[in-house]
Amino acid sequence: MNVLVTLSLIFLLATLFPYLFYVLLYVLIQPNPPALNTPKSLPSVSIVLPTFNESSIIEKKLNDLFSLDYPLDKLELVVIDSSTDDTPAIISSFFRDIKTIQLTLIQESERRGLAVALNEAYAAATHDIVIKTDCDSLLDPSCLKKAVSHFSDETVGAVTGTNAEVIGGSKVESGYRNVQSYIQLLESHFDSTFIFHGPFSAFRKNCIVPVTEDSLADDTELALNIRKQNFKVLFDPNIKFKEAAHSAFWKRRLQKDRRAVGLVKVLLQNKNLLYNYGLYGSFVLPFNWWFLILSPWFVLLSLLSTIMAIFSFSPPMAVMALLIFLTTMWLGQKDSLGPLQIFYSLFDTQVSLLRSHLLLLSKKNTDGMWDVDSNLREMMQ
Numbered sequence: 001m002n003v004l005v006t007l008s009l010i011f012l013l014a015t016l017f018p019y020l021f022y023v024l025l026y027v028l029i030q031p032n033p034p035a036l037n038t039p040k041s042l043p044s045v046s047i048v049l050p051t052f053n054e055s056s057i058i059e060k061k062l063n064d065l066f067s068l069d070y071p072l073d074k075l076e077l078v079v080i081d082s083s084t085d086d087t088p089a090i091i092s093s094f095f096r097d098i099k100t101i102q103l104t105l106i107q108e109s110e111r112r113g114l115a116v117a118l119n120e121a122y123a124a125a126t127h128d129i130v131i132k133t134d135c136d137s138l139l140d141p142s143c144l145k146k147a148v149s150h151f152s153d154e155t156v157g158a159v160t161g162t163n164a165e166v167i168g169g170s171k172v173e174s175g176y177r178n179v180q181s182y183i184q185l186l187e188s189h190f191d192s193t194f195i196f197h198g199p200f201s202a203f204r205k206n207c208i209v210p211v212t213e214d215s216l217a218d219d220t221e222l223a224l225n226i227r228k229q230n231f232k233v234l235f236d237p238n239i240k241f242k243e244a245a246h247s248a249f250w251k252r253r254l255q256k257d258r259r260a261v262g263l264v265k266v267l268l269q270n271k272n273l274l275y276n277y278g279l280y281g282s283f284v285l286p287f288n289w290w291f292l293i294l295s296p297w298f299v300l301l302s303l304l305s306t307i308m309a310i311f312s313f314s315p316p317m318a319v320m321a322l323l324i325f326l327t328t329m330w331l332g333q334k335d336s337l338g339p340l341q342i343f344y345s346l347f348d349t350q351v352s353l354l355r356s357h358l359l360l361l362s363k364k365n366t367d368g369m370w371d372v373d374s375n376l377r378e379m380m381q
């Protein structure tokens with residue numbers, strides 16, 4: 001067989017191997033979501049909400065928090081706001097006549113980035129369990145009770161949930177989220193999950209340590225720090241939230257590539273955890289290295305060697321193959337690939353990861369501040 005064809009197959013297999021291995025493990029093990037332990041009484045909870053110019057959706061978010069199935073007098077809302085619009089005024093007026101949820105509104109005189117803001121908000125939270133949520137997400141009313149129930153187990157330090165419905169209906173995002181949920185359930189079954197999600201993460205207050213000030217994956221970094229303190233950090237697919245996302249290729253790059261930079265940075269900064277901390281360091285983290293750091297290069301090498309292999313047989317066929325590839329990509333980002341859509345979702349993830357590597361290599365990653373995506377806010381309305 002042609003060397004290039006062989007190489008192309010090897011790289012393709014190397015890309016798919018961790019996914020196939022996880023599918024096999026999933027079928028063999030059939031992991032269940034972590035069991036819910038009903039607490040004797042519901043504890044008081046602090047909800048941390050960072051806000052930056054969210055005037056278009058903040059009222060919707062506050063109404064969503066008031067719809068949680070939880071005694072509202074046991075909730076404290078800590079808002080850390082860096083807005084230049086009237087977000088804080090809307091929050092103050094919302095709470096003017098409402099006394100059920102206790103409000104702590106911290107206003108920054110200038111924007112210092114999300115991670116810095118969150119460190120301050122976590123320090124201000126007064127209850128033993130702290131929930132972090134984003135403005136541009138909606139929570140299933142049951143998610144707080146479910147998350148709290150996991151903390152009856154003294155070994156649990158943090159809990160996250162799943163994006164069960166993509167606002168705006170992006171199939172690219174929902175395909176990726178489905179795969180991610182299977183991966184996270186398996187990780188949680190073995191030990192702890194790696195990725196934590198901004199729309200809903202729950203932490204044991206006395207485990208919280210400040211995240212790095214330019215972090216672009218604050219939730220994941222905090223969860224990893226909690227795992228380092230030998231607490232389990234769980235994924236429960238029954239804890240559900242909704243978040244908006246795009247399908248269109250270039251619109252997607254704004255949010256997805258930044259998040260990828262954040263995750264890759266957390267992995268690189270914590271290399272020393274590999275092969276420590278039980279199955280977390282010997283199974284969960286190595287596979288995340290494969291998914292997030294090795295796979296994107298295998299995808300690139302696989303594509304290049306395939307095109308070169310076809311070119312070595314027939315140059316016109318190589319051009320044709322390239323056109324077919326580009327058309328498939330174009331259909332994928334339009335959610336029009338039918339049963340093949342899932343492969344495009346995975347490919348899109350690998351594009352983000354590869355771009356994140358290039359950004360990190362060129363030191364062009366950001367200082368922890370970004371423009372809020374107004375299109376996503378419109379979808380949320």
Ligand SMILES: Nc1nc2c(ncn2[C@@H]2O[C@H](COP(=O)(O)OP(=O)(O)OP(=O)(O)O)[C@@H](O)[C@H]2O)c(=O)[nH]1
Pocket residue numbers: 049050051052053054080081082111112113114117133134135136198254255259369370371372373376
């Ligand atoms: N206090 C504070 N909040 C921020 C800052 N940047 C973002 N936020 C808030 O943090 C939450 C998450 O920010 P997003 O912009 O939604 O981050 P994302 O979900 O990764 O990206 P997009 O939804 O694509 O914009 C939102 O509630 C924002 O309002 C900041 O610098 N300071």
Ligand SMILES: [Mg+2]
Pocket residue numbers: 134136
């Ligand atoms: Mg967001």
